[in-house]
Amino acid sequence: MSAIGDAVRFLNDPLNWTRTNGLLDRLVEHVTISAVATVAAAAIALPLAIWFGHTGRGGGFTIALSNVSRAVPTLALLIVFAVTPIGFGNRATTIALALFAIPPILTNAYVGFREVDRDIVESAGAMGMSPLQVIARVELPLAVPAIMVGLRTAAVQVVATATLAALVGGGGLGAPIVLAFAQQNGGLALAAGFLVAVLALLTEVVLVLAARFVTPGPATRRFPRRLQMRTETV
């Protein structure tokens, strides 16, 4: 297939990587936007989840948010944001992506906190731990696997959604894909699609390894089975 040859040739040309707005620039842009958005979402969602999870409040809200967010197309929200004062461009994309990333982080962390055995929480209290100590030393460590599933889901989703931003004038690795479709250039489409797929898979792998690294206890401990499946893609 000539498109595959074209794609390999395109990726092998150093100039395609190093020129202004070349693949390297786009890659850096993509990773920066995604990282900032994910960290910002975590900074908002994790404290909320800890509060909700510890007190047992907000469960209905959290579940409803995650259900509704699945029905709303990310592309639609991205375009709706683009015509509001948020606008478009990299800053606006980052804000939109951060908003998309909140539901998965919030839901998984909340469920992780709620799944902590109540007996353990009660005995921690009986041992004289303050509520803050219970959160930091008992609930949080036990909820780490679930929190990491949420972060991974959010990060992969953000990396994927960041490509869609190119449809509304954004940068990142989606831009060469949009260009490829506009020029009907199969080789470029394959090459850029390959890079985006590799970036998404790498994000997944890195965060699986990070989860293994930060999870306390024996390394063989598995993730909670029913949290493993991500049910969102973009």
Place this chain on the structure above:
Amino acid sequence: MALLASGATLLATDAPNPWFSPSYIQNNADTILAALRQHVILTVSAVVIGALIALPLALLARRSKTISAAILGGSTIIYTIPSLAMFAFLFPFTGLTIETVIIGLVLYSLVILVRNFLAGLQAVPADVREAALGMGYGPARMLVFVEIPMALPTFFAGLRIATVSTVALATVGVIVGFGGLGNILVAGFNNNFFRAPIATAAALCVILALAFDLLLALSARLLTPWSRGRS
């Protein structure tokens, strides 16, 4: 020239640009309905084809741990690939056709369905299976009259998730030119940030997803009357 350009910009931003405009909907009813129809066709064909492939795959995966590990691993990889990249992969081979979008959407729905189908089949209690075996049920009759009915609630849970996410994903098909309501979304954006089509199409996407979800939930209730008493 510069003056003229800035004057034109001023006019464009001053023009009323409401989010919801009944006159837009009236004047463009044909376009909106055509996009909605395309969206329904994309969603239904992706989920139906996905289910038809997922069932045999789940049956196959049930037979051996190696096959199920391969299918589940492969499905995780597919699921991680962003939709825009997926369409970019397919484009050189299938071109700017509706098939490109449908194949991409089938792959995503397939991944959700095969996992749910497998989970449903595996959750059939062993004693029920043994009782059926003792009553003389062969493998085919066991599957159709015992296992599939018992797994139906899980099957439907999978169908609901797959359908709702396919409705959302189908919008991305706009890159190939077949995105259903996504076509209207992007056209509105390119058309001087015309808000009425954007808001209308976005709202229709959500309504369509909820309508499909409700329809499937009701079908599940009708098809599994025995599970109605339980939560």
